[in-house]
Amino acid sequence: MxxxxxxxxxxxxxxxxxxxxxxxxxxxxxxxxxxxxxxxSETLVIAVPSDPAGLEPGTNKAEPVGSEIILNVFDTLVAWKAPDFAELEGRLASGWSISEDGKTFTFDLQDGVAFQDGTPFNAEAVKFSLERTKELNPYVKASLGMIDSIETPTDDEVVIHLSEPYPAFMSILAQPQAAIVSPAAVEKYGDDFANQPVGTGPFAFRAYQPDTRVVLDANPDYFRGEPKLKRLIYRIIPEASTRRLELENGGIDVIQQQSQLSAVPSEEMKAFANNPDIAIIEKPSQIIRQLEFNNSKTDSPVADIKVREAIAHAIDYDGLLSGVFDGTAERVYGPLTSNSWAFDPKVKDLAPKYDPELSKTLLAEAGYEPGDLNLKLYSFQGSLWGDVATFVQANLADVGINTEIAQTEFPSYRALHVAGDWDIALDGRQPWYNDPDAHITIGYLSGLKDTAMTFRMPENPSLDALILKAQQDPDMEARKALYGAIQEELVTGIPGAYLFSPKLIVFTRSNVDGLVINSAPPLTEYFGVSKE
Incomplete structure (x- = not known):
């Protein structure tokens, strides 16, 4: 019925x-x-917690829902190969080479590929797309901003010249912002291209109803073969309880975590464990959630390292994991997760540990009596963000720090954060490419402090030089050693309190087949997914 x-x-x-x-x-x-x-059986219904934003590469700023849609409507030159996502494979590129100095990348392109509007894909489309995103999108300043020039010797060859060596550039080309758009469609729709996106991908954009749904239809002429599904429907369902009931009743097929703290709560996860009609997919992520300090606000209490240390030692990290997340998150000790290839194990010993008495001592040394220090704790909206904020607030109260929680809508929060109008804030970073550069450069390079939600690091020539050398050195072992030094300096400098890494958890109906989870970026491609 x-x-x-x-x-x-x-x-x-x-x-x-x-x-x-x-x-x-x-x-x-x-x-x-x-x-x-x-x-x-040919339609997959995916529940997401929020309306999409950034539905096209040129303006996307890592908004989770929009980013996933991009990777299903558009193609990138290269992509991470499923199911392990440990190496890159060609998509619109059939092959590539990198110059010895690490500054020139040459790509051979797939033959016979067409955009969903019927226009041909070629080298000029690649040049147009990357230059367009570089111009439109300040979010990619640290990555695509390194492109010095792009040549198109033939329709099937693209040569990209960088201003500096950048080993992570291939990973950059796999992220949503580097997807290739139809130049003809951009010319046709102009500023409305975000509402009429056209790529070469396995699914074509069909319709969007604000706060309701996004519909994608299979691209029967997709160059990798026709998708197994005929249609994807992203249903926007903000309430976790509604998503749970819809999944149980078969009204939706997939609940995506979307890398936010809005997944189904752990109690409901336990309930799903006994439901044969529902499958649970879990995977460690490279996402980091932290309590950030505004390190460039000289008149802030957190300008004093003793105050930062006191706050870091006041937080019960293990209690947060067990009390709020009940096994759905893991401890983070520093600026990289422990599953990053550049993680340095010595960070575990250097990281602040829960020690309320030490915290009180540090506050006294900083000149604060219990109850003297008052801070506003900014946080994203959402029940789980609220739970984390409340937990941290209680920890700080135990050592005599008063905090007022201010949960803020994301656009306002982003503007406030980038402007630097705050002292402490709950924030996080999810890597959109599989390289430590994704966490380190944008988070801690002082020159980028005003470009995104970062730790707002003050100018530090030695640290900045380390970050840039680690970003550019072509020797991977040398890069790993450099990132080890960076981690040690950051952890001892306490730019924030590193809290946890949420697991990637996706719930599906048991008849959904072929869905695999990528940790960086934590977005799902549905080309190989089917329903039995």
Whole structure:
């Protein structure tokens, strides 16, 4: 009955009346049900917690929902190879080479690829797309900003010259902001291209209803083969309880975590564990959630390292993991997660440990009596962000620090954070490419403090030089050693209190097959997914 009701709901009133007239016989009813079942088996419904933003590469700023849609509507030159995501494979590039100095990248392109509007994909489209995103999007200043020039010797060859060596550049080309757009569609739609995105990907944009849904249809002419699914529907369902009920009842097929603290709570995760109709996919992530200090605000209490140390020692990290997350997150000790290839194990010993008495001593040394220090703790909106903020607030109260929690809508929060109008704030970073540079450069390079939500690091020539050398050195072992030195300096300098890394957790109906999770970026491609 639910199936029939959903199918009728998509019809106009006139079509509905005609449908009832046609369905007077049992045979017609059976035929309709068979067709509806077939359509449902080829449609995947994905629940996401928020309206998408940044639906096209040129303006995307790592918004989770929009970024995932990009990777299904558009293609990048290269992508991380499933299921391990440990190496890059060609997508729109069939092959590539890198010069010895690490500054020139030459790509051979796939033949016979067309955009979803029928126009041909070629080298000029690559040049147009990357230069367009570089111009439009301040978010990519630290990465695509290194592009010095792009040459197109033939329709099938692109040569990208960088101003500096950048070993992580290949990873950059796999992220959503580096996806290739249709130049003809950009010219046709202009500023409205974000509402009419056109790429070469396995699914084509069909419709968007604000705060309701995004619909993508399979691209039958996709150069890698036709997708197994005919349609993707992203349903926007902010309430976790509603997402849970919809999954249990079969109204949706997938609940995506979307790398935010808005996944189904752990109690409901336990309930799902005993439901044979639901599968749970878990994977460690490279996402970091932290309590950040505004390190460039000289008149702030946190300008004093003793205050920063006191706050870092006041937090019960293990209690946060067990009390709020119940096994759905892991400890973070510094600026990189422990599953990063550049993680230095000595950071575990250097990281601040929960020690309320030491915290009180440090506050006294900084000149604060219990109750003297008052701070506003900014946080994203959402129940789990609220839980984390409340936990931290209680920890700080135990050592005599008063905090007022201010949960703020994301656009306002981003503006406030970038402007530096805060002392302490809950924030996080999710890597959009599989390299420590994704955490380190944008988070801690002083020259980028005003460009995004960062630790707002003050000018530090020696640390800045280390970060840039680690970013540019072509020797991977040398880079690992450099990142070890960076981690040690950051952890001892206490630019923030590193809290936890949420696991990537996706809930699906048990008949969903072929879905795999990538940790960097934590976005899902549905080209190989089907429903049994």
């Amino acid at each position: 639910n199936l029939t009701r959903r199918s009728f709901g998509a019809m106009s009133g006139a079509a509905l009346a005609m449908g009832f007239a046609a369905l007077v016989s049992a045979g017609a009813v059976a035929s309709f049900a068979t067709t509806a079942t077939a359509q449902e």
